[in-house]
Amino acid sequence: MTTTPLIGVINAGSSSVKAAVFAGEDRLLSCVVEGIGQRPAARAKDAGGNAIPPPALDPAPATPGEAAALLLPWLRAGRPLQAIGHRVVHGGAHHARPERVTPALLAELAALVPLAPLHEPHNLAPIHAIAALDPALPQIACFDTAFHRSMPPLNQAFAIPAAMEADGIRRYGFHGLSYEYIDSALPAGLRAGRVVVAHLGNGASACAMRAGVSVATTMGFTALDGLPMGTRSGAIDPGVVLHLIQARGMSADQVQDLLYKRSGLLGLSGGISSDMRDLLASGDPRAGFAVDFFCLAVARAIASLAVTLGGLDGIVFTAGIGEHAAPVRARVLGHLAWLGVALDAAANDAHGPRITTAESRVVALVLPTDEERMIARHTAALAFS
Numbered sequence: 001m002t003t004t005p006l007i008g009v010i011n012a013g014s015s016s017v018k019a020a021v022f023a024g025e026d027r028l029l030s031c032v033v034e035g036i037g038q039r040p041a042a043r044a045k046d047a048g049g050n051a052i053p054p055p056a057l058d059p060a061p062a063t064p065g066e067a068a069a070l071l072l073p074w075l076r077a078g079r080p081l082q083a084i085g086h087r088v089v090h091g092g093a094h095h096a097r098p099e100r101v102t103p104a105l106l107a108e109l110a111a112l113v114p115l116a117p118l119h120e121p122h123n124l125a126p127i128h129a130i131a132a133l134d135p136a137l138p139q140i141a142c143f144d145t146a147f148h149r150s151m152p153p154l155n156q157a158f159a160i161p162a163a164m165e166a167d168g169i170r171r172y173g174f175h176g177l178s179y180e181y182i183d184s185a186l187p188a189g190l191r192a193g194r195v196v197v198a199h200l201g202n203g204a205s206a207c208a209m210r211a212g213v214s215v216a217t218t219m220g221f222t223a224l225d226g227l228p229m230g231t232r233s234g235a236i237d238p239g240v241v242l243h244l245i246q247a248r249g250m251s252a253d254q255v256q257d258l259l260y261k262r263s264g265l266l267g268l269s270g271g272i273s274s275d276m277r278d279l280l281a282s283g284d285p286r287a288g289f290a291v292d293f294f295c296l297a298v299a300r301a302i303a304s305l306a307v308t309l310g311g312l313d314g315i316v317f318t319a320g321i322g323e324h325a326a327p328v329r330a331r332v333l334g335h336l337a338w339l340g341v342a343l344d345a346a347a348n349d350a351h352g353p354r355i356t357t358a359e360s361r362v363v364a365l366v367l368p369t370d371e372e373r374m375i376a377r378h379t380a381a382l383a384f385s
């Protein structure tokens with residue numbers, strides 16, 4: 001009798017680490033560690049969604065890499081995992097699909113750390129920890145950039161000297177595992193249509209896709225471009241960066257810290273919070289300004305991405321803010337009413353899945369993303385094919 005292999009998954013994001021065990025499409029258990037670097041807290045669920053004791057966070061992890069190392073023994077307790085899949089945010093120009101981890105691959109990925117300073121080190125740390133503990137256990141790296149390698153050259157280029165693109169300075173795009181999962185969860189009729197997916201979490205981006213293929217996306221060479229995020233600026237006039245260095249005497253490290261860690265919702269709100277929950281609950285006008293800025297930026301991105309598709313049939317909201325923040329969705333869609341988007345307010349308050357009226361020309365949906373399931377699918381396909 002053959003048994004379905006058990007696959008462990010580690011998904012280190014910028015503000016959280018999610019981990020899970022899958023047997024085929026069955027999610028046996030999952031855990032999320034949030035508040036890393038501040039007040040870390042863990043929650044865990046069994047296959048039925050019931051709370052189970054999470055791993056002890058002792059010592060308290062200061063980075064997602066440290067949290068992932070604590071999660072590993074918990075994932076493996078009494079369970080012989082046959083492979084582990086990891087989200088690796090940046091795969092660079094040469095990795096268009098998931099790959100088995102080898103020392104050569106790890107050396108190549110280490111060179112990409114400066115392009116994803118909030119993610120790549122934390123993605124690679126657990127891979128190294130597991131390789132040291134159990135060198136025979138197959139590990140699979142699943143790249144957030146891979147899904148976007150299909151984008152047409154026009155949507156990958158920056159308007160800089162062409163030779164620089166050949167040297168790798170181009171739009172890579174991120175959140176690809178999330179977009180790929182959402183594609184698999186779209187209703188069949190919409191899947192063939194012109195769809196913009198808004199992945200709005202602590203990191204946020206949007207992607208124009210059609211028939212399972214990424215056409216254009218808001219994030220760029222790094223996960224700093226595009227929409228404003230929890231603490232990242234999103235798109236900003238590059239002249240500001242030059243000014244900060246040349247006229248204000250800031251070092252490159254100081255500018256990096258400013259744009260990655262002190263900007264976005266946190267910066268716009270005057271330091272109130274990077275968390276959309278806090279901003280929506282706050283009566284402070286600076287929090288309201290940050291929320292307004294975010295909603296308008298998302299709506300502008302959706303309209304701009306619709307151009308790359310030649311029109312728009314569907315909008316999907318996903319990730320922490322997209323799945324849970326009804327007021328944000330309502331405001332974004334309000335800005336897009338002129339495109340023929342008619343919000344169903346009651347359905348939106350109930351978190352969908354469909355949040356537009358039957359008459360709406362464009363359908364809007366709320367679909368929970370599942371990057372871990374996508375990683376498990378890729379890992380099983382690659383490790384046991």
Ligand SMILES: Nc1ncnc2c1ncn2[C@@H]1O[C@H](COP(=O)(O)OP(=O)(O)O)[C@@H](O)[C@H]1O
Pocket residue numbers: 013014015016200201202203230274275276277280319320321324325
């Ligand atoms: N109920 C909610 N209302 C508004 N925002 C929420 C809610 N739940 C979660 N969020 C937002 O989602 C973000 C986390 O999203 P998630 O996709 O889990 O992040 P990550 O980028 O770490 O994977 C939080 O920073 C928070 O702002």
Ligand SMILES: CC(=O)OP(=O)(O)O
Pocket residue numbers: 012013014015089119144174175201202203204223
């Ligand atoms: C790429 C990225 O920004 O990821 P996250 O949303 O997990 O921070």
Ligand SMILES: [Mg+2]
Pocket residue numbers: 013014201202203319
């Ligand atoms: Mg995420």
